[in-house]
Amino acid sequence: MIPRTLFAKVWDAHVVAELPEGPALLYVDLHLVHEVTSPQAFEGLRLSGRRVRRPELTVATVDHNVSTGARGLPLADELSARQISALVENTREFGVRLYDLDSPEQGIVHVIGPELGLTQPGMTVVCGDSHTSTHGAFGALAFGIGTSEVEHVLATQCIVQARPRTMEVRFEGVLQPGVSAKDLILALVRRIGTAGASGHVIEYAGEAVRAMSMEGRMTICNMSIEAGARAGMIAPDDTTWSYLEGRRYAPAGARWEQALAVWSRLGTDTGAGFDRRVSVDAGSLEPQVTWGTSPGMASDITGYVPDPDQAPSETDRRSYQRALEYMELQPGTPLEGLRVNRVFLGSCTNARIEDLREAALVVRGRKVAGGVRAMVVPGSRQVKAAAEQEGLDRIFTDAGFEWRNPGCSMCLGMNEDVLAPGERCASTSNRNFEGRQGRGGRTHLMSPGMAAAAAIAGCLVDVRTYLPR
Amino acid sequence: MQPFSSHSGRVVALRRANVDTDQIIPKQFLKRIERSGFGRFLFHDWRYRVDGTPDPEFELNQPQAQGATILLAGANFGCGSSREHAPWALQDYGFKAIIAPSFADIFYANCFQNGLLPIALPASLVDDLFQRCLQRMDYQLTVDLPEQVVGDAHGFQASFSIDDYRRQMLLSGLDEIGRTLLEEPLIAAFERKRAMQAAS
Numbered sequence: 320m321i322p323r324t325l326f327a328k329v330w331d332a333h334v335v336a337e338l339p340e341g342p343a344l345l346y347v348d349l350h351l352v353h354e355v356t357s358p359q360a361f362e363g364l365r366l367s368g369r370r371v372r373r374p375e376l377t378v379a380t381v382d383h384n385v386s387t388g389a390r391g392l393p394l395a396d397e398l399s400a401r402q403i404s405a406l407v408e409n410t411r412e413f414g415v416r417l418y419d420l421d422s423p424e425q426g427i428v429h430v431i432g433p434e435l436g437l438t439q440p441g442m443t444v445v446c447g448d449s450h451t452s453t454h455g456a457f458g459a460l461a462f463g464i465g466t467s468e469v470e471h472v473l474a475t476q477c478i479v480q481a482r483p484r485t486m487e488v489r490f491e492g493v494l495q496p497g498v499s500a501k502d503l504i505l506a507l508v509r510r511i512g513t514a515g516a517s518g519h520v521i522e523y524a525g526e527a528v529r530a531m532s533m534e535g536r537m538t539i540c541n542m543s544i545e546a547g548a549r550a551g552m553i554a555p556d557d558t559t560w561s562y563l564e565g566r567r568y569a570p571a572g573a574r575w576e577q578a579l580a581v582w583s584r585l586g587t588d589t590g591a592g593f594d595r596r597v598s599v600d601a602g603s604l605e606p607q608v609t610w611g612t613s614p615g616m617a618s619d620i621t622g623y624v625p626d627p628d629q630a631p632s633e634t635d636r637r638s639y640q641r642a643l644e645y646m647e648l649q650p651g652t653p654l655e656g657l658r659v660n661r662v663f664l665g666s667c668t669n670a671r672i673e674d675l676r677e678a679a680l681v682v683r684g685r686k687v688a689g690g691v692r693a694m695v696v697p698g699s700r701q702v703k704a705a706a707e708q709e710g711l712d713r714i715f716t717d718a719g720f721e722w723r724n725p726g727c728s729m730c731l732g733m734n735e736d737v738l739a740p741g742e743r744c745a746s747t748s749n750r751n752f753e754g755r756q757g758r759g760g761r762t763h764l765m766s767p768g769m770a771a772a773a774a775i776a777g778c779l780v781d782v783r784t785y786l787p788r
Numbered sequence: 789m790q791p792f793s794s795h796s797g798r799v800v801a802l803r804r805a806n807v808d809t810d811q812i813i814p815k816q817f818l819k820r821i822e823r824s825g826f827g828r829f830l831f832h833d834w835r836y837r838v839d840g841t842p843d844p845e846f847e848l849n850q851p852q853a854q855g856a857t858i859l860l861a862g863a864n865f866g867c868g869s870s871r872e873h874a875p876w877a878l879q880d881y882g883f884k885a886i887i888a889p890s891f892a893d894i895f896y897a898n899c900f901q902n903g904l905l906p907i908a909l910p911a912s913l914v915d916d917l918f919q920r921c922l923q924r925m926d927y928q929l930t931v932d933l934p935e936q937v938v939g940d941a942h943g944f945q946a947s948f949s950i951d952d953y954r955r956q957m958l959l960s961g962l963d964e965i966g967r968t969l970l971e972e973p974l975i976a977a978f979e980r981k982r983a984m985q986a987a988s
């Protein structure tokens with residue numbers, strides 16, 4: 320047998336047809352749906368008189384524009400309310416399961432899929448959302464699609480895809496205290512660039528990945544898209560099994576044993592080839608923080624705002640220049656000590672229980688600095704409940720954080736959680752684009768521990784000085 | 789979908805790399821449940837100042853950009869969010885083609901679903917086009933999809949390549965779902981095989 324990669328095994332198992340014009344028709348095992356990128360797709364089905372081919376493989380939730388304030392109140396924003404009720408009506412009409420605002424399982428689509436055990440090794444998963452790559456942490460092939468493709472998957476349960484290239488990223492070594500999954504992925508994007516993995520599916524491997532929890536693996540796969548990748552994947556192992564066992568939609572009993580037998584053969588065979596390989600020394604990595612308006616514009620926290628004149632190319636020089644103007648930063652300024660007004664702990668990148676624990680460790684017994692508004696937005700109702708069970712909510716609220724309800728919130732600012740012009744935010748989300756968190760708002764991406772430390776210090780700061788001894 | 793064959797039109801240059809879909813169509817305009825009407829909001833936060841008046845500095849607001857149908861841009865155009873609202877907005881505004889050194893994958897795929905043609909050319913050629921565009925008040929390009937060439941009236945000519953599947957889709961204005969449903973017997977067979985494996 321020719322040795323194959325994890326990607327190739329999952330891909331090959333889902334090819335329904337090789338179309339004569341080139342691409343393959345791939346079968347989709349799990350189609351996740353949310354309110355913002357689906358209304359036009361359902362409308363398209365209606366107009367052409369089509370139905371959802373496999374409603375039982377389709378799961379919907381509301382996350383992008385929901386309020387993170389008290390539940391049960393009518394949404395103040397009429398357009399958001401209309402979009403949410405469109406999803407309620409569409410899922411009812413087409414027979415699709417919906418975790419709506421009242422559901423105890425509601426949350427960010429990429430948090431609830433794994434949490435409910437819907438996401439499983441070896442699956443193909445798609446969603447009208449670029450961070451669908453998150454689900455690759457389980458050894459699934461998971462990628463984001465556009466609304467026309469959402470309609471296509473609803474109607475056919477298939478997606479047309481050209482076979483992507485493969486890239487192996489090895490994170491070697493043992494992480495230093497205070498360094499987490501977010502730092503690894505930020506360091507990778509910084510190194511290979513935001514288009515560095517275009518057209519590729521990344522497989523993450525190496526000692527640091529093996530040692531990592533499922534939450535950490537999801538953080539890494541989540542931001543594969545920030546490196547331009549089609550998807551990110553990690554071979555499933557014991558960590559994967561222990562996360563999955565007993566989850567609502569995970570197989571149980573004899574089926575669990577059967578599944579394990581199949582899943583444990585998914586990993587990349589020795590000798591399988593990749594189109595590209597990158598190796599990162601994870602052991603020497605410092606906490607990372609972004610200084611610009613693209614996720615690749617990152618630095619060690621001990622670093623400085625770069626000088627555009629030192630940029631590697633003319634294109635970069637222009638981008639740096641623009642970014643520094645937007646971020647209102649001067650070249651040569653130390654990143655540590657940069658004052659922030661807002662702190663956002665949330666998003667599909669870093670709002671799982673382990674992320675909240677990592678932040679709480681820093682926050683415990685301390686107070687949010689004066690003049691800083693800090694909020695925690697758990698990724699799902701289940702994460703929120705689990706955190707409350709552990710008393711994490713008290714740690715945050717005692718320190719002066721707001722403890723809010725789940726949703727995408729200030730990751731993209733479609734609801735009322737937005738930055739005011741000129742506000743500077745330490746954020747655990749994934750995109751620092753101009754205006755992403757609110758027009759004129761300035762975003763610095765970092766890990767949950769780093770964001771928590773920034774809340775306490777009132778400025779960007781090295782989390783390592785805040786770790787309990 | 790509108791079929792696309794060839795097109796001649798005015799070019800506007802947006803010389804920035806990594807233009808993300810959050811800039812193309814900011815999130816506050818994603819709440820519409822229709823596919824149409826996004827053109828007014830294209831590049832909103834760059835196009836309009838906070839008080840709502842057009843920013844005369846922005847490339848699309850300059851006199852020589854009025855009526856442009858071809859957008860020239862920097863590398864990795866359309867990165868970030870998968871929102872198809874981005875090609876909807878570009879198209880609704882009047883763009884037929886976008887030329888850049890490279891495109892983000894999801895954006896690239898979304899363009900074809902809507903009859904908008906993304907053309908990737910080597911960075912040096914795109915640089916040449918930037919120069920040409922900046923030198924003229926009314927710079928025009930002609931894009932020929934069947935021949936896969938783009939050129940101007942002043943000696944510029946370059947070939948590009950679009951994979952067969954997508955080229956056919958654009959040329960015929962084909963509904964991709966209709967195309968896939970031709971494979972219905974194979975989809976059904978795949979599902980039967982799956983069901984049998986699951987039962988065994």
Ligand code: SF4
Nearest residue numbers: 450666667727730731
């Ligand atoms: S949390 Fe942010 S990145 Fe994740 S799905 Fe929501 S909006 Fe997208």
